[in-house]
Amino acid sequence: MATAARPPFLAVVLLVATVMLSWGGNVEVAEAQTPVFACDASNATLASYGFCNRKASASARAKDLVSRLTLAEKVGFLVNKQPALGRLGIPAYEWWSEALHGVSYVGPGTRFSPLVPGATSFPQPILTAASFNASLFRAIGEVVSTEARAMHNVGLAGLTFWSPNINIFRDPRWGRGQETPGEDPLLASKYAVGYVTGLQDAGAAGVVDGALKVAACCKHYTAYDVDNWKGVERYTFDAKVSQQDLDDTFQPPFKSCVLDGNVASVMCSYNKVNGKPTCADKDLLSGVIRGDWKLNGYIVSDCDSVDVLYTQQHYTKTPEEAAAITIKSGLDLNCGNFLAEHTVAAVQAGELSEEDVDRAITNNFIMLMRLGFFDGDPRELAFGSLGPKDVCTSSNRELARETARQGIVLLKNNGALPLSAKSIKSMAVIGPNANASFTMIGNYEGTPCKYTTPLQGLGASVNTVYQPGCTNVGCSGNSLQLSTAVAAAASADVTVLVVGADQSIERESLDRTSLLLPGQQTQLVSAVANASRGPVILVVMSGGPFDISFAKASDKISAILWVGYPGEAGGAAIADILFGSHNPSGRLPVTWYPASYADTVKMTDMRMRPDTSTGYPGRTYRFYTGDTVFAFGDGLSYTKMSHSLVAAPPSYVSMQLAEDHPCRAEECASVEAAGDHCEDLAFDVKLRVQNAGEVAGAHSVLLFSSPPSAHNAPAKHLLGFEKVSLAPGEAGTVAFRVDVCRDLSVADELGGRKVALGGHTLHVGDLKHTVELRV
């Protein structure tokens, strides 16, 4: 394990920490080796407490603990920085840790030290999602939770991780789109379930008593996807969302995360939805998350959305009122300190009852019990053998590289790819991201095990000449270094241009205003492409999409790849793809719109559906029908895959409606997607996929449906996806079970689910089949 390179600002922090460490002797290192836990079994007093009794149920133990606390003590358990309660042997606990794509140092509950200097840094989720491989989502979660537990056992990490971010990537300009699995509700749902299960699954113990490996958190609930666009900030933004859009776009990933992923936590967001801050919306919290979806876990606020709704949104007149309304709405934990400061006064003023506080802290205690925090020393429990040796292992690092390979999307190839390393005497590697390291791991990052930059990855196989072309990604004004870049391209056998974005262009609290490449990157690409002696490969490293129509149309540019923010091994994965040792199989998880989209559509307009009367084009592949630069699901391969139907699904399906159903008497456009008539109403779609080319490859089969037009339904929507790996000439079968009411239904105008009668066209690539739904 090599020491990782760090960005300059962190290097400064590190220097200070090292100095402090040498002044403080070995104190800090020694501390770092002891995990925090309650109920030390060697202390007879503690062992006699009911809340320490491992044989009792978590709820009985939590009840015992709550009964021992004063109100002033209780409110300490409402905030992320939970103070120590010495008289009961409970140490301080920091609830806030992050693990978006690897264990991260962003939350104060987790840090790196000489003992564990780094953790495996996977690609940003937007690239992982492009793999369309559900078992990969889970495999990554398993590695991350193993590394997290290993760090917990040496006192470096918490047990509660506020990841993943599963908001729909609704607008291409969103600075946090990189953190998400993209624009499609089904893909986001599958990602949420896979990643959360990988993080949380504790095996047999989890089935018996709800034990968790670590606790995940699906965030940010809900309709949150404006950070800072032209001065409109997330802290005060009021998302105006129709019930229909809420139910068929924004809520599905959260619903799956809770119902199918059994997530431990949901985080409410900063923004308001239809005038109400989400953390103070009883319908959204108690009603939907805990009521309809039956969350078994805790609801936490963003940091610090309770304070924000009082001080910035002025939603309540007093801080006590803010404390009361959030807790009564169903909030259990406040990231921030607001509830520790104002809840006692809220109870004293009669705005909140102590039972409301008890409910919230009970949910938090039960969570810590399921994580083993009240079971004594974790090194003597399940996962107790994990330690520093289990972090950054070669197989974990290989999975980071494999994930990038599976996600990278080939968008154009006139035959130049794959490159033959043997026949290349010199390669020009040009562009502001050509030697990217920190940029590759995006945000919510940790210190990686080891970086392989694109230049290093390519340089492992061929001689390279490196020219950044611009001194930074912004590429503005005099940062352009055209002549040296052009000269390098003019004398090389092949040119690889690595351009795109970084956190200075798109990040939390910064949305883009343009879809064009930053600054003068377009001029750089054109001039280099013009001057190149050999083929030009354009690599776009970014979270969000760009309008690169000029490159798509250019004869001078032979191939285009999108590589997301590809994680610590990104450069190695790019080389694997360019030299053909791995065949690309990623497919775009978002629509790439023309630049004009950003000029005509307000980012703050939440509507998904087009409005022809005003020319509003709608959003995402499900509703937008205008021109695209590249479409959702686009992605090429070095081989050719063909599909055929093994057995055609039925050409019609009949629904048996009850005697008194109104649609028996009169003609209906749709019927409810629930009830007896839905029972066992399903059919199979079996496809044969053949690798008709010369090289092995993987292929994600995406099954879409275009429903009848009732209820302003999407033009098409993804029903399922399945990835297969095929040798040259090999054929495989992919089967989908289509449940008519679950998979073919759409949200109606009021948010109920309806299944339309008439022809539903199922399609995979060019293959189409229509199933007629009758009563």
Ligand SMILES: *[C@@H]1O[C@H](CO)[C@@H](O)[C@H](O)[C@H]1NC(C)=O
């Ligand atoms: C046992 O724990 C209690 C509560 O923290 C503490 O007061 C007491 O000193 C501990 N006893 C021993 C022997 O450590």
Ligand SMILES: *[C@@H]1O[C@H](CO)[C@@H](O)[C@H](O)[C@H]1NC(C)=O
């Ligand atoms: C490329 O980046 C790596 C990692 O930051 C650095 O060590 C190396 O010096 C850079 N190479 C060039 C040619 O700048």
Ligand SMILES: *[C@@H]1O[C@H](CO)[C@@H](O)[C@H](O)[C@H]1NC(C)=O
């Ligand atoms: C590239 O070459 C074309 C045709 O030779 C020319 O019109 C264009 O201006 C050149 N572009 C750049 C950026 O040098």
Ligand SMILES: *[C@@H]1O[C@H](CO)[C@@H](O)[C@H](O)[C@H]1NC(C)=O
């Ligand atoms: C999906 O990812 C898993 C985990 O890395 C891998 O074992 C499997 O081969 C992948 N599937 C395909 C078809 O590539």
